[in-house]
Amino acid sequence: MQIIKAHKYGGPEVLLREEKARPQARGKQLCIQIMASSVNQSDLHLRRGQNLLCRFKNGIIKPRRMAVPGLEFAGKVHSVGPQVTAFKAGDRVMAYSGAGFGGYAQFQCLNENEVIVKMPENLNYLEAACLPYGALAAWHLIEDLSLKDQKVLICGAAGSVGNYALQLCQNAGAEITVVSRRNNHAWLKKLGAQKCLDYREENFWESPQSYDLIIDAWGQIKAKDAQRVLHPEGQFRTVSKMKSRASQAKLQKLADLIAAGKIQVFLDSVFPWEEVQKAHRKAESGEKAGHIALKISPNWNPKPHYN
Numbered sequence: 001m002q003i004i005k006a007h008k009y010g011g012p013e014v015l016l017r018e019e020k021a022r023p024q025a026r027g028k029q030l031c032i033q034i035m036a037s038s039v040n041q042s043d044l045h046l047r048r049g050q051n052l053l054c055r056f057k058n059g060i061i062k063p064r065r066m067a068v069p070g071l072e073f074a075g076k077v078h079s080v081g082p083q084v085t086a087f088k089a090g091d092r093v094m095a096y097s098g099a100g101f102g103g104y105a106q107f108q109c110l111n112e113n114e115v116i117v118k119m120p121e122n123l124n125y126l127e128a129a130c131l132p133y134g135a136l137a138a139w140h141l142i143e144d145l146s147l148k149d150q151k152v153l154i155c156g157a158a159g160s161v162g163n164y165a166l167q168l169c170q171n172a173g174a175e176i177t178v179v180s181r182r183n184n185h186a187w188l189k190k191l192g193a194q195k196c197l198d199y200r201e202e203n204f205w206e207s208p209q210s211y212d213l214i215i216d217a218w219g220q221i222k223a224k225d226a227q228r229v230l231h232p233e234g235q236f237r238t239v240s241k242m243k244s245r246a247s248q249a250k251l252q253k254l255a256d257l258i259a260a261g262k263i264q265v266f267l268d269s270v271f272p273w274e275e276v277q278k279a280h281r282k283a284e285s286g287e288k289a290g291h292i293a294l295k296i297s298p299n300w301n302p303k304p305h306y307n
């Protein structure tokens with residue numbers, strides 16, 4: 001099978017194709033033929049070897065383990081291990097492999113108890129590959145809160161985490177203000193934002209508004225800034241301080257919300273995986289609204305490397 005691997009830390013050009021033996025499903029494992037994955041901030045961090053913690057985990061000088069990006073993917077169950085009970089060959093599934101990454105590959109094995117569920121009928125593979133990471137993070141940010149009629153400010157609402165945070169808050173009956181570039185405002189209003197602010201045009205930390213909840217889906221808001229427009233009893237939640245608590249049960253709840261038409265997946269763009277470097281450049285440009293999907297081709301004509 002073919003995989004895409006970061007051969008060293010650096011720009012999109014370090015992502016190269018490679019041949020590897022197809023994994024075999026054993027015990028409780030499913031072998032999934034991957035049809036689509038996505039490009040997320042975590043994939044960019046992995047590829048760049050962005051910080052010391054990341055290098056400590058993945059290799060100080062060059063990436064060793066986890067060098068195949070793609071922490072979420074969708075595909076078809078190709079084969080199952082002898083102890084698998086909940087899935088069968090042919091099932092359409094979506095998965096979050098989290099810190100294990102591995103979605104930029106034609107096949108991947110996961111244990112049936114990991115964060116993997118059957119896809120809702122109303123999603124295609126590209127959409128399903130763009131749900132788990134952002135929606136699970138958004139869910140973690142608000143799962144314990146009661147948001148009916150609460151005034152919520154969402155920073156980074158057009159991003160992979162932010163657009164799901166917006167949809168979940170809208171379902172919960174919150175009164176929502178979003179922060180995003182102006183060209184995203186019409187789309188975010190359709191998703192349920194009552195008011196839209198552009199971070200390039202105004203300093204909203206100076207405004208007389210006060211919010212019950214501030215969600216930082218961008219990951220770089222300072223708590224001391226948020227406090228200035230936060231109700232004294234209000235809460236500040238940020239993706240940067242969040243420990244992932246992804247589970248199969250939570251992903252199933254999100255799949256049920258998709259099936260019920262309560263949340264949707266918004267694709268900004270789709271790239272064939274031969275153009276993975278271009279897809280990463282697009283993600284780095286910041287010029288996106290929603291998700292970047294990567295189509296993993298089963299009929300790929302293998303070449304040793306990108307030029």
Ligand SMILES: NC(=O)c1ccc[n+]([C@@H]2O[C@H](COP(=O)([O-])OP(=O)(O)OC[C@H]3O[C@@H](n4cnc5c(N)ncnc54)[C@H](OP(=O)(O)O)[C@@H]3O)[C@@H](O)[C@H]2O)c1
Nearest residue numbers: 041137156158159160161180181199217218219239242244
């Ligand atoms: N801890 C965890 O488990 C976890 C899980 C998921 C994500 N994360 C982190 O969450 C962060 C966001 O991830 P993502 O995948 O959603 O990223 P993304 O899709 O690239 O979205 C980032 C958003 O940030 C917004 N933004 C950029 N500059 C801004 C500014 N100056 N002020 C306000 N907003 C600004 C952008 O808004 P515009 O599009 O309007 O420019 C964009 O929509 C990353 O740091 C990621 O590592 C953490």
